[in-house]
Amino acid sequence: MASASTSGRPELLKVSGLAKSYGPVRVLHDVSLAAPARSIVGLVGENGAGKSTLFNIITGLTKPDGGSMFYRGRPFAPQSYGEAFAHGVSRVFQEQSLILNVPVFENMVLSQERRYTRWGQFVDRRAMIRVAEKIVEEAGLDVDVRRNAGAYDFSRRQALEIARACLAPKHLMGIEDPLVLLDEPTSALDKKDETAFIDLLTRMKRHAAFIFVSHRLTEIREISDTIVVMKDGRLSGSLLPEAADEKTLHSLMVGRDRAQDYYQTNRQRDVAGGRTVCTIRNLSDAEFSDVSFELGAGEVLGIGGLLDSGKSALGKAIAGVQPPRSGTMALKDRAPQRPRIGELVREGVGYVPAERLVEGIVPAFSLAVNLSLPSSDRYSPNGIWRLGKEKAAALDAIRQFGIRSGTPAIPLRELSGGNQQKVVLARWLQRDLSLLILDNPTRGVDSGAKEEIYRHIRGLTTMGVGIVLITDELTELIGLSNRILIMQRGLIVAEIAAPPDAKPTEHDLIPHMLPSAA
Amino acid sequence: MRAAAFLDRGTWLPVGVFLSLIVIFSIASPAFFTWRNFAATTGEAATLLIASLGATFVILMGSIDLSVGAVVLLVGTTAVAGLKMFPSAHLGLLVLPFGALLGALLGAFNGAISVLGRVPSFVVTLGSLSVFTGTALSILAGATIMFDLPIFDTLSLRQTVPHLPNIALWAVLLWLIAIFVGARTRFGRFVMLIGGGEQVARTAGIPVDRYKIYAFTVSGMTAGLAGIFAMSRLGAVGPSLGSDLLLNTLGAIVVGGTSLAGGGGGVQRTFIGVAIITVLSNGLNLVGVGPYWQLVIKGFVVIGAVLVSQDRMRGLIIK
Numbered sequence: 001m002a003s004a005s006t007s008g009r010p011e012l013l014k015v016s017g018l019a020k021s022y023g024p025v026r027v028l029h030d031v032s033l034a035a036p037a038r039s040i041v042g043l044v045g046e047n048g049a050g051k052s053t054l055f056n057i058i059t060g061l062t063k064p065d066g067g068s069m070f071y072r073g074r075p076f077a078p079q080s081y082g083e084a085f086a087h088g089v090s091r092v093f094q095e096q097s098l099i100l101n102v103p104v105f106e107n108m109v110l111s112q113e114r115r116y117t118r119w120g121q122f123v124d125r126r127a128m129i130r131v132a133e134k135i136v137e138e139a140g141l142d143v144d145v146r147r148n149a150g151a152y153d154f155s156r157r158q159a160l161e162i163a164r165a166c167l168a169p170k171h172l173m174g175i176e177d178p179l180v181l182l183d184e185p186t187s188a189l190d191k192k193d194e195t196a197f198i199d200l201l202t203r204m205k206r207h208a209a210f211i212f213v214s215h216r217l218t219e220i221r222e223i224s225d226t227i228v229v230m231k232d233g234r235l236s237g238s239l240l241p242e243a244a245d246e247k248t249l250h251s252l253m254v255g256r257d258r259a260q261d262y263y264q265t266n267r268q269r270d271v272a273g274g275r276t277v278c279t280i281r282n283l284s285d286a287e288f289s290d291v292s293f294e295l296g297a298g299e300v301l302g303i304g305g306l307l308d309s310g311k312s313a314l315g316k317a318i319a320g321v322q323p324p325r326s327g328t329m330a331l332k333d334r335a336p337q338r339p340r341i342g343e344l345v346r347e348g349v350g351y352v353p354a355e356r357l358v359e360g361i362v363p364a365f366s367l368a369v370n371l372s373l374p375s376s377d378r379y380s381p382n383g384i385w386r387l388g389k390e391k392a393a394a395l396d397a398i399r400q401f402g403i404r405s406g407t408p409a410i411p412l413r414e415l416s417g418g419n420q421q422k423v424v425l426a427r428w429l430q431r432d433l434s435l436l437i438l439d440n441p442t443r444g445v446d447s448g449a450k451e452e453i454y455r456h457i458r459g460l461t462t463m464g465v466g467i468v469l470i471t472d473e474l475t476e477l478i479g480l481s482n483r484i485l486i487m488q489r490g491l492i493v494a495e496i497a498a499p500p501d502a503k504p505t506e507h508d509l510i511p512h513m514l515p516s517a518a
Numbered sequence: 519m520r521a522a523a524f525l526d527r528g529t530w531l532p533v534g535v536f537l538s539l540i541v542i543f544s545i546a547s548p549a550f551f552t553w554r555n556f557a558a559t560t561g562e563a564a565t566l567l568i569a570s571l572g573a574t575f576v577i578l579m580g581s582i583d584l585s586v587g588a589v590v591l592l593v594g595t596t597a598v599a600g601l602k603m604f605p606s607a608h609l610g611l612l613v614l615p616f617g618a619l620l621g622a623l624l625g626a627f628n629g630a631i632s633v634l635g636r637v638p639s640f641v642v643t644l645g646s647l648s649v650f651t652g653t654a655l656s657i658l659a660g661a662t663i664m665f666d667l668p669i670f671d672t673l674s675l676r677q678t679v680p681h682l683p684n685i686a687l688w689a690v691l692l693w694l695i696a697i698f699v700g701a702r703t704r705f706g707r708f709v710m711l712i713g714g715g716e717q718v719a720r721t722a723g724i725p726v727d728r729y730k731i732y733a734f735t736v737s738g739m740t741a742g743l744a745g746i747f748a749m750s751r752l753g754a755v756g757p758s759l760g761s762d763l764l765l766n767t768l769g770a771i772v773v774g775g776t777s778l779a780g781g782g783g784g785v786q787r788t789f790i791g792v793a794i795i796t797v798l799s800n801g802l803n804l805v806g807v808g809p810y811w812q813l814v815i816k817g818f819v820v821i822g823a824v825l826v827s828q829d830r831m832r833g834l835i836i837k
Contacts (some may be wrong), residue, residue: 033837320723341722345722346723347625353721359717360718361715362714365710365711365781373711373724374723380704380707382704383703383705385703385707427722472780510639
């Protein structure tokens, strides 16, 4: 049943016909791919293409609705991550999972400690250290396993995680040739660390097979033996790295040639000398300090940085969702004050949070209710709720935003992530806004909805609304922003202009985001 | 939000249970299906319904109010003490707004401590349950205070509609008002939103803290009204007034189909819950089940109702 792959090596993992839906939303359709032993499969696709779901299924975190998996030639249907791991399948996440205040060697044998205990209680430290040293040495890493993991920097810790994933199965469980899933491991690495990472992976290929997700297409082409492209839950292509030029990959990922104007840069407004919509002075809180900036009418101010940069916390503070410890914000010509969401909403500020399901919507409630959420001043000026007006506004938004299968009464959980996000955005667009704060507005959103969201953001700027755009996606940050602030550990470390005719590149931004550049 | 849920089991199950109970008890006891018993049960149910109205909003909001029975007792006690102390003042029906006001204050006290002190509402209301009960018992000094005012008979016991004591009419009126408040007002909408997603509501700028205090205030207010109605129906206030309301209000609300996790159900459903709990007590009495075994059975019914509605809940129930 197992067919030989292009590289001629035996297949370690073969999945065929995988399908998965969440309610009416199909996230995987008939996905098949194979990972030969001792090879690297590069997996690319836009956010929301289904890569994470695929990984979740392979590692037992999600059950597929249909399809089959074979691992080492046998049917494979792990019920949990533990079970997948016991077979030598592991996953290295973008966010690291080493425990920082524990020595490296204990991290190396994590979840397998019972192999090093006597009578179920006493830990054999020396045996643990021996095996950890063997792993580190074989991976060619210069690390003292007795030191705490926290003593090493991000890229070194990541190398340790990869070494653990590739070699721990062999040394701890006697499993040769494990399968390692890498989930955007390089998105937070600079050029130097990226090279080191690629070297490590090339070395580790002798011990393991990889499926490697990355948004960096150059790197994918350099390192992969085959490249698989996903789009909207389907496999849209499988090609050899030689054949995979950036343009081809792109059209497979997006389904058409990327429009020059995906981010509608031609609609980017020249805001020099215009009105100021908001002035932020010396905002400080636990996760950021002394942040000051001004935002012009119609300007998109991008804020970038790593996960621990404090950019999301800053967004919450500006919106007044978590009022900052100190500092002020002044809207237009109003007096500076400590931001508080309730008052700010009345004065024309909107906030789209990053965690849609926790902060953005009540999934069990109807579209109309989710849409009118911040607008009691419109729907209930005297305490009585105007259901008719609310319904009419919902019908309007459904039409205006093209919310697929939307009705005013439909519970929002029955819509796709993209359509849910359109509701969150529409919620603010029905108000008279002067400032909109967006935190990762296109996270988990398909490419169609993404484009629609960009169109509305541009539309807002034309009306003179100031936009603060906080995002992890660098292309989006660059494409949409007039100006980009980069944060690092709570401080603004760089301000980069991004005019339509001279956009910075990702490589211009990344060095500012990393601690080593500080 | 709920039109589509018309035929789900959260709606028909309580109705089915109610009808089954009627049939079972009618067969088991000849005294059950009589006008006399109808008048007695509806009077009983009316107090429970009034006391449960505000508490439903609190549960809908994802919090809980365990002090309803204690508010009933304290308000009833204070009212009767006032009537005794100023017999010449002809307070009469004035005790009704007084009861509502005192109850509202006690509820606001619960809400303010829970919200401003960030204390889970079950802890606060468990504490105030003890505080209110203790205060009332020390006023009563363990005795039952009787009184006899015709105006109260008219309020509660007279049957403007044959076989139906007036108190039941008042209860239904208040229930209808509460339904309107729940479905058509900003208060009702915010309470539902807080229950469905407190973080979402905060992030959208809804004054969550203020509305939480409002909901506890409303709960105290309906409990206070229930205290006055209970007092007027019984013509006396004794130490045991309201003692069964802790379990009965929670039971009625949950059995009616309001989710303990918040955000699901509504005050319209509490009616059928009240009917079930009351018929259950009354029927068990009539077939001769002792009061202790009734406690056991009612406890299981409440737990069972939570279990049945569990699949509609998200995550843990944290009060």
